Structure formats: C-alpha cells, structure tokens
Amino acid sequence: MASSETHGSSNTSSLDWGDMALRILPPLFGLGLLIGIWALVSIGTATSIPSPLETWKQAVQIFSDPFYRNGPNDQGVGWNVLMSLERVALGFGLAAAVGIPAGFMIGRFEFLSRMFNPLISLLRPVSPLAWLPIGLLVFKGANPAAIWTIFICSIWPMIINTAVGVQRVPQDYMNVARVLNLSEWKIVTKILFPSVLPYMLTGVRLAVGTAWLVIVAAEMLTGGVGIGFWVWDEWNNLNVKNIIIAIFVIGIVGLVLEMLLIKIATAFTYEEVKA
Numbered sequence: 001m002a003s004s005e006t007h008g009s010s011n012t013s014s015l016d017w018g019d020m021a022l023r024i025l026p027p028l029f030g031l032g033l034l035i036g037i038w039a040l041v042s043i044g045t046a047t048s049i050p051s052p053l054e055t056w057k058q059a060v061q062i063f064s065d066p067f068y069r070n071g072p073n074d075q076g077v078g079w080n081v082l083m084s085l086e087r088v089a090l091g092f093g094l095a096a097a098v099g100i101p102a103g104f105m106i107g108r109f110e111f112l113s114r115m116f117n118p119l120i121s122l123l124r125p126v127s128p129l130a131w132l133p134i135g136l137l138v139f140k141g142a143n144p145a146a147i148w149t150i151f152i153c154s155i156w157p158m159i160i161n162t163a164v165g166v167q168r169v170p171q172d173y174m175n176v177a178r179v180l181n182l183s184e185w186k187i188v189t190k191i192l193f194p195s196v197l198p199y200m201l202t203g204v205r206l207a208v209g210t211a212w213l214v215i216v217a218a219e220m221l222t223g224g225v226g227i228g229f230w231v232w233d234e235w236n237n238l239n240v241k242n243i244i245i246a247i248f249v250i251g252i253v254g255l256v257l258e259m260l261l262i263k264i265a266t267a268f269t270y271e272e273v274k275a
Helices: 004-043 052-063 079-110 110-123 128-138 140-166 173-179 184-222 227-236 240-268
Strands: none
Touching: 004 052, 004 079, 052 240, 079 110, 079 140, 079 227, 079 240, 110 140, 128 140, 128 184, 140 184, 173 184, 184 227, 184 240, 227 240
C-alpha cells in the first residue's frame, strides 16, 4: 500500500515537472531566438545595430538611476514612462466614461444603433495620428492634444464591444423583465450589466492596447516628457542603444497592462469566459 502511494506521488511529481517545463521552456527558446537573430543582425550591419551585450550594459546604466532630473528635456526613463502612463490613464478614463454608457444605449435602443453605426463605421478606421492636428487646433497645447488623441482612438472598441454585448443578451431575459415590469435601471443593473461584462472587459483590453500604441506615436510629434519623446530624442542624438532599450520598455509596460486587465477580466467573468 505504501509503495503504491509512493509510486503515485512520483507520477504526480513528474507530471508537475513536465507541465512546468512546457510552460517555461518555450518562452525561453523564443527569447533566445530573438537574441540570436539580434546578434546576427548586429554583426551583419557592422555593429551599427548594437549587440545584445552592449545594449544590456547600457540598460544597467540607465536603470541604475531611472528617476534623475537634469532639466525639462533631460529626465530618467522612469519619469518618461510615468508621464506616458498618466496621459494614457486620462485619455482612457475619459473614453471609458463616455464609451461604455454610449455602448449600452446604442445596443439597447435600435434607433440609436441605426443613427450611430454609420458614424462609427466612418470614424473608427481613421488613423490615430490624423486626430492629433485637430487636438492641437482645438486645445492649443501638446499635452491635451495627446490626451484627446488617446480618447478618440480608445473609445471605439469600448462602444462597439459593449453594444454587441447588449444586443446578444438573450431575448428571454428581456421578456421576463417586461412581464415583471422592471424599470430601465433594474434592467440595466440586474440583467444587462452581468451579461455584458465579458464583452465590456474585452473592449477595455483592446482600448488600453490601442491607447499605449497611440501615446508613443503622439509623443514623438508633440515633444515634452514621455517615452515616445524619449525615443525620438535618442534618435536625434543617434543613440541606438537607448532606442532599443525604449522598445523593450514599451513592450514590457504594454505586456504588464495586458496581464493586469486579463486578471481583472477573469476575476469578474463567468467560468466559461475564463476558459
């Protein structure tokens, strides 16, 4: 009996190790492939593209003091990332405050759906940077113009996904609400919101990804403090190592934002949605 229990525990242990290896090894191989290609490109371009080792040494130096300040246009990478995140939070927050209620209304009322769907189809494909000159013209400042650009580009995924979620609520639920003579507030809070939540969170995830992409491009054009401006400033200084570091920083911050939203989505949605 004891030997069979020992045998079962060893099988479980081997399965755990195998599962862990399947989770860890593929990403490590992918990272190794990226570094290998990067090293080959560096050699092939006669080191005009810095090698991974040189870039690593530069990154260690940069992140040893990420929050230094030597004037308005010479600040550490930490301040640049925080400034970009602040703009994203403002633009995204405004987009959520407008887009999610608008999505509920468009999905709930057919007249509004027919009224706004052509406008959304017309404006949604517009390139994010095409909105930046409008923001500069209206707001007379680079910072509010960047926030405006994030707002206008983040709002569409939230409107569309929320409206689709409302439209896909089973008709039986609405028939029961009609029989019970529920108020519109009760319909929204007790029926629509729980059903629409997975769609709404998908729209939020898409909107955050769009916002983080847009802010980098917008800051390159508007200047000031921010990770996009830092990339452009380092290009003007021909500091390619810092540009590569900035690319990794942008990717890591975007990945962290995505993972946080996935955690929130799985915490507030049903089991079938989590799967």
